[in-house]
Amino acid sequence: MPRENDFKVKLAQYRELVLPTIAAATPAREPRRHLYDLIGGYLSRVGKGLRPALCIATCRAFGGRDEDVLKSAAALELLHNAFLVHDDIEDESDFRRNEPTLHKQHGVALAVNVGDAMNALSLRLVKDNLPVLGGARTWGVLQEFDHMILETLEGQALELGWVRENNCTATEDDYLRMVLKKTCWYSFIHPCRIGALIARGEGVDLDRFNRFGFFTGAAFQIQDDVLNLVGDASRYGKEIGGDLWEGKRTLILAHLFRSIGSTDLSRVRTLLARPRQLRLPRDIAWLGDMVTTHGSIDYARDVSRQLIAAAESEFETAYGDVPDGPDKTFIRQLVHYMVTRDL
Amino acid sequence: MPRENDFKVKLAQYRELVLPTIAAATPAREPRRHLYDLIGGYLSRVGKGLRPALCIATCRAFGGRDEDVLKSAAALELLHNAFLVHDDIEDESDFRRNEPTLHKQHGVALAVNVGDAMNALSLRLVKDNLPVLGGARTWGVLQEFDHMILETLEGQALELGWVRENNCTATEDDYLRMVLKKTCWYSFIHPCRIGALIARGEGVDLDRFNRFGFFTGAAFQIQDDVLNLVGDASRYGKEIGGDLWEGKRTLILAHLFRSIGSTDLSRVRTLLARPRQLRLPRDIAWLGDMVTTHGSIDYARDVSRQLIAAAESEFETAYGDVPDGPDKTFIRQLVHYMVTRDL
Numbered sequence A, B: 001m002p003r004e005n006d007f008k009v010k011l012a013q014y015r016e017l018v019l020p021t022i023a024a025a026t027p028a029r030e031p032r033r034h035l036y037d038l039i040g041g042y043l044s045r046v047g048k049g050l051r052p053a054l055c056i057a058t059c060r061a062f063g064g065r066d067e068d069v070l071k072s073a074a075a076l077e078l079l080h081n082a083f084l085v086h087d088d089i090e091d092e093s094d095f096r097r098n099e100p101t102l103h104k105q106h107g108v109a110l111a112v113n114v115g116d117a118m119n120a121l122s123l124r125l126v127k128d129n130l131p132v133l134g135g136a137r138t139w140g141v142l143q144e145f146d147h148m149i150l151e152t153l154e155g156q157a158l159e160l161g162w163v164r165e166n167n168c169t170a171t172e173d174d175y176l177r178m179v180l181k182k183t184c185w186y187s188f189i190h191p192c193r194i195g196a197l198i199a200r201g202e203g204v205d206l207d208r209f210n211r212f213g214f215f216t217g218a219a220f221q222i223q224d225d226v227l228n229l230v231g232d233a234s235r236y237g238k239e240i241g242g243d244l245w246e247g248k249r250t251l252i253l254a255h256l257f258r259s260i261g262s263t264d265l266s267r268v269r270t271l272l273a274r275p276r277q278l279r280l281p282r283d284i285a286w287l288g289d290m291v292t293t294h295g296s297i298d299y300a301r302d303v304s305r306q307l308i309a310a311a312e313s314e315f316e317t318a319y320g321d322v323p324d325g326p327d328k329t330f331i332r333q334l335v336h337y338m339v340t341r342d343l
Helices: A003-024 A032-043 A050-061 A066-090 A102-127 A130-164 A172-203 A206-230 A242-246 A251-259 A262-273 A281-293 A296-319 A326-340 B003-024 B032-043 B050-061 B066-091 B102-127 B130-164 B172-203 B206-230 B242-246 B251-259 B262-273 B281-293 B296-319 B326-340
Strands: none
Touching (some): A003 A050, A003 A066, A003 A326, A050 A326, A066 A130, A066 B102, A102 B130, A130 B102, A130 B130, A172 A206, A172 A251, A242 A281, A251 A262, A251 A281, A251 A296, A296 A326, B003 B032, B003 B050, B003 B066, B032 B066, B032 B102, B050 B326, B102 B130, B172 B206, B206 B242, B206 B326, B242 B281, B251 B262, B251 B296, B281 B296, B296 B326
């Protein structure tokens, strides 16, 4: 079986493992119609399940038990979905996982509330660890969630602030700092930290995962930004070029800002200053041409590959001292998948 | 000094007590401009501080110490503000505490994110109780927060669902059930429960506050709905008649639905079916006339007074066995204030 398929099969197995816990986290009670049914429906749009997989695999690699980690892994996935619902409102996105975004289907009001409720249900799962993990480890997991939630919201504020102020000077370093906050902590660093914490308690230095998760997460986000421009819509599940419509500051745009002449930069600035609904298809097409012509997409692909090389080296710091096995192998494959993925 | 002023002076004293803890809960770090400065600015719009006051007063009345309760009281106020920011987006409200709502000032995107961050900072405060309260009581407080957050979001879903479906058959019972969820748990019942829990640990049956908080909270919300129609805008801090513009299902509308003939009801339905921006001032004026003519506002005032009488009786169940003192007196005054307040 080719390596790529092997990885996807394993990823799906981790997802299967955590789905019952995710499903059980939504209360079977009223109000269904405008709250819990919407949550259930949204969660049934099957995502990749990267975060729970990374958390479970890390827990196992460090000698932990599935039953100890499932609630936290499910909580990560619920939190991720809570973020997605609010992010899509904030970015005015139209599609998510091949369907209209939740606020497009049910209005901004109900979608804000659904995101809030998914966030609350995620923390309920963390709290429900107590009888399984005991006070110290449950408390540790809660601390990890506390840190990752605020980091993510800070990263989101940076990104939204750039759009709001029509910032056209953000550098690649600015971008990477923003991505560390917006993506890396909650999607990569903390899933690893939480997995190891549950397996070993206080006995392991969790900071060992920070650089590994940062490099992997930045590569993931940059690949996501690339796919947003050149991916296959049906596989990617979102509108292709959506980031340009939304004016999202990606590494690709940061590269463009420093690569084009002042006349073109001024045209980019004017274009991005318009509210989304006033941007014209021909403007967006021009912007798409610019990032291609100036090599900004290829540049982003290169950076992504360099980050993966760095992540592969950091893998040794993070996992070098745990025994080889299928879970450790899966995590190594996951790093590679970050730049080969097409969805 | 008149009783009313006496109450307001005391309320302000409780507020002063908790303000430093609230201020310290906002991290002094980046990103300021699009996140933490917005939180600081919003929190400086001084609210009444009912929830922390009720929590602190209950803790003291049950023999607890200020230093034990301040973080939880501050967390209640932060959570309240998080709810307000999201509620105003959901209801498309224009004014809050005499200023434009946060999303009117800074856009929906940043406001959704700010609300999320205030919610996270609130839970961080609860978590930071650990060194002060120890595991068992901190855990108890966390459970209380978990319950009140989900109840509130469920109530919000009910209310938003009615608006979205243009429900014109909601009964007074439906309304009271919704208000129990949307308002009473987080604004009245849980502040009392948390105060007593912190003072006494497991040694007190917290359900003793449930009926007291429900009656008080329902009276509070109905008075709020009345003030929204007949209050003084500068004191109330919101647009007068805003609820009619938003189509919010209040006890006043529930009374109107059952009091008017089918022709007028049909006109109400048509009017409320229009999106807010397509409602005309003359339509809203007509609706305002209808609720006056049919005695719906007076009816709501009556119900509010009846609820206060019930709350005064429940006060004995909730606080009858604690010694008399200034905090117990304050809580009794607070009940009375629910129907006399003009802001």
